[in-house]
Amino acid sequence: MRDYIKRVLIALIMALCVSLLFLGGKHSEASMKEDKEVKDGWIWPADGVISDTYGTRMGKHKGIDIAGKLNTPVLAVEDGKVEKSYYSNTYGNVVFIKHPSHFVTVYAHLNKRNVYKGQIIKQGTVIGKMGKTGQATGTHLHFETHQQEWRYDKKFALDPEKILGKAETGETVQGGIASRVDDVLEASTHIKLLNEDKAIVKKKQYIVRQGDTLYSISRTSNISVNRIKELNHLSTDLIKPNQILKVK
Numbered sequence: 575m576r577d578y579i580k581r582v583l584i585a586l587i588m589a590l591c592v593s594l595l596f597l598g599g600k601h602s603e604a605s606m607k608e609d610k611e612v613k614d615g616w617i618w619p620a621d622g623v624i625s626d627t628y629g630t631r632m633g634k635h636k637g638i639d640i641a642g643k644l645n646t647p648v649l650a651v652e653d654g655k656v657e658k659s660y661y662s663n664t665y666g667n668v669v670f671i672k673h674p675s676h677f678v679t680v681y682a683h684l685n686k687r688n689v690y691k692g693q694i695i696k697q698g699t700v701i702g703k704m705g706k707t708g709q710a711t712g713t714h715l716h717f718e719t720h721q722q723e724w725r726y727d728k729k730f731a732l733d734p735e736k737i738l739g740k741a742e743t744g745e746t747v748q749g750g751i752a753s754r755v756d757d758v759l760e761a762s763t764h765i766k767l768l769n770e771d772k773a774i775v776k777k778k779q780y781i782v783r784q785g786d787t788l789y790s791i792s793r794t795s796n797i798s799v800n801r802i803k804e805l806n807h808l809s810t811d812l813i814k815p816n817q818i819l820k821v822k
């Protein structure tokens with residue numbers, strides 16, 4: 575009898591091992607796919623202070639507002655293609671970007687637009703300058719995220735902070751930097767974003783600002799000067815504002 579129990583136990587353990595192997599394989603396959611689709615994570619589109627969040631104004635505010643200085647560079651949050659770049663009475667100067675993930679991002683009230691329809695752009699490209707054109711009180715970027723196409727009823731709008739990370743009104747955000755992502759998002763049928771493995775989007779890029787040196791960046795990004803030069807194929811220590819550096 576004891577022999578029998580032993581045999582059953584061994585069989586159970588073996589079955590468990592096999593299923594773990596199987597599940598393990600499945601899991602890594604899945605996360606590899608997500609990595610490819612989500613790439614490096616989004617970056618904040620501009621320097622400034624969060625002045626309004628998603629869903630305010632009786633649910634009518636379908637984006638977030640980042641208040642800042644006039645002509646603050648506005649960056650593409652991810653690689654993509656410019657779908658629209660025009661002037662609208664409400665949005666003012668506005669740029670729409672379609673991303674490989676099928677998301678569409680909208681950058682409104684720009685003082686200047688730097689990109690044209692159909693242009694292929696990289697994450698971090700300066701697509702315009704912050705302003706207050708259209709229906710805007712005060713200089714700010716109104717930023718929207720749509721899981722599929724933009725529609726007049728904004729049916730596919732999603733809180734951008736679900737991807738960029740949570741930021742409260744009054745909080746300062748830094749353009750070009752990917753922040754911590756707290757929310758798990760499984761809303762899109764196209765992509766499944768941010769599982770536990772992706773809970774922290776690592777800061778892989780740094781946008782150079784006035785007064786930065788390779789040394790100061792190396793300290794804030796916790797990487798050596800030589801490594802930054804190597805990653806970015808820099809032959810000298812010269813860097814210029816708005817230059818995007820790999821820091822990982």
Ligand SMILES: [Zn+2]
Nearest residue numbers: 637638639716
């Ligand atoms: Zn707004």
